[in-house]
Amino acid sequence: MTEQIDKALAREYEAGFVSAVESETFEPGLDEDVIRRISEVKGEPEWMLEWRLNAFRVWQEMEEPDWAHVSYPKIDFQAVSYYSAPKSMKDKPKSLDEVDPELLRTYEKLGIPLVEQQMLAGVAVDAVFDSVSVVTTFREKLEEAGVIFCPISEALHKYPDLVKKYLGSVVPTKDNFFAALNCAVFTDGSFVYIPKGTRCPMELSTYFRINEQNTGQFERTLIIADEGSYVSYLEGCTAPQRDENQLHAAVVELVAMDDAEIKYSTVQNWYPGDEEGKGGIYNFVTKRGVCHTNAKISWTQVETGSSVTWKYPSCVLKGDNSVGEFYSVALTRGRQQADTGTKMIHIGKNTKSTIISKGISAGKSNNAYRGLVRMNPGAEGARNFTQCDSLLIGDQCGAHTFPYVESRNPSAIVEHEATTSKVSDDQMFLCRQRGVDPEKAVSMIVNGFCKEVFKELPMEFAVEAGKLLEISLEGSVG
């Protein structure tokens, strides 16, 4: 049965094509000069360069973490190129008509048409290609509502005070090895500001695409929801199929002011490598949000790609009555390795957090949930509920759960539930005996397993996520 599954799980990675775009790419290597050049091509203010250089010095003093349940050869950070941008973007196209059609075609092929008339009316998109943002749609409509949605490189010029105030305020430079690296070399990403009392009129989304060989993508996203505002933000990612591993080290910072709410959803589909584990993206991401009084941050992620994933979207529940949520589906197959989970740091009184994690392992993959729930001394009446479920397909994969609880307040309540189950022969036989294809049966069983998380995704994404799981499991025979 296992052999059949392995064979059957072999599937085409649909986003694995390469776009024929002429790029300006830095020579591999990293030193202060490279950082100066990045800052220069971006035309950044002096303080930003200093900030980067400081981060670089901090990073050089740091050790690459090795506590995660993943193994990969040591990364040679000097073999990576830290900047690559389509040449056509040099002239800074002012409208869609001026954008290289090949770039537009790339996104169209990925199912993300950037021509506004063709798009889902309710979603604005920032399209990031390697190190630059290509297009941000629906900007005028958003501006009417006072919402700022633009590439972070542009925000540096237009809204320097906001960027300066909040950049690094949630994830400090020293936070961890990969975050420090990102601070030094980040190239682009999205910037969002929702004014007081505003409900963002549409879903915002960023679509990240790595195209160039041997380059890393280091994006930086900063979302600020001012008092009483609401925004739902979606993030998607893909990369071409290559034999070499590529590095993706992003930082996402969310700030939810008093009474604000941020809903952040990710469908991560970076190239996962082939059956033998050759190639694929190393996905080392730091995502964190801070909640002020009565604020709420909800992370929902569907992780199906990358050869190695190291990612813990977290909430710092600083204000009283603030709420943090983490809903996750992580699917690993082939030789993929995922170590993902969350941190819920309860600081304020009556803060609440919910963690629902669904890990699905197939093939020879390894899937770990790692989560920390910390109740600080002042977290009077705080509550956490954690549920971690693992589903195994076949008998050569691994599922691991590493829950950490630190409670320093006796009134705080922490609940943890965990289950491990298998797609059983009985379930497969029932489905097939009723006339259902084995592939469809597996995807139906897996989708059922993930239901609690999928219902948290915005409609358009829920459909995409369901499809993605179906593609990921295509040909799977139980």
Next chain:
Amino acid sequence: MSNENTLLSIKDLHASVEEKNILKGLNLDIKPGEVHAIMGPNGAGKSTTGYVLSGRDGYEVDSGSVTLDGEDLLEMEVEDRARAGLFLAFQYPVEIPGVSNLEFLKVAVDSQREARGEEALTSAEFLKMAKEACKQVNLPVSFLKRGVNEGFSGGEKKRNEIMQMMLLQPKLCILDETDSGLDIDAMQVVANGVNSQRSPERSFIVVTHYQRLLDYIKPDFVHVLADGKIVKSGDASLAKELEEQGYAWLQTEPTEDELED
């Protein structure tokens, strides 16, 4: 003897589980519309017969042949046998958490219709059919929204099996000890469901350990399976005889294995 008018034809079937011979020369012909009861002691191969016919992994056919509607059943994949009209009602229906009964049934019915080159039903059409089937087996419509068999009682699971049968409209239904664990009331509901589905085009194999189910589902033929083959066949009166005298008088030698319950 098989002829054009035979739905299922089993010839000298030998099958094993984990290298243990269970079926040792099974012969059985079933015509459209007939109801055959298979009775017999524990370990005789009753459940194995259902699993072998439906093609379950781990049930190896060593020799013999089986045709359904003249087609070689043993060459087909599990799902293709189902699409060809074979339905197995499970003795212990399994749960599929998070997959609603309605979704599961729709996917199953769609898969079978597609395989037959028929148009898919609209959600509204299907819902109407499913609600009607619920009513027939006395299950509240709310069961359609619940996960497949998730938290169902034993009786509810069995009624759910019959509901699936009603929606899939198979040619051959194998009921594997559907009466086990049911009280008289539940058994009657199940039997009524089955009887409502009897038609000249549909045949049944009713596998049971006890005669009492056959008070409700009247078989045309009763076969006694012992040590992997049919040792006696008769009409409904044979079941009565078995009830009174047990199986011992039929056995020439004791059953070798207790693999089945």
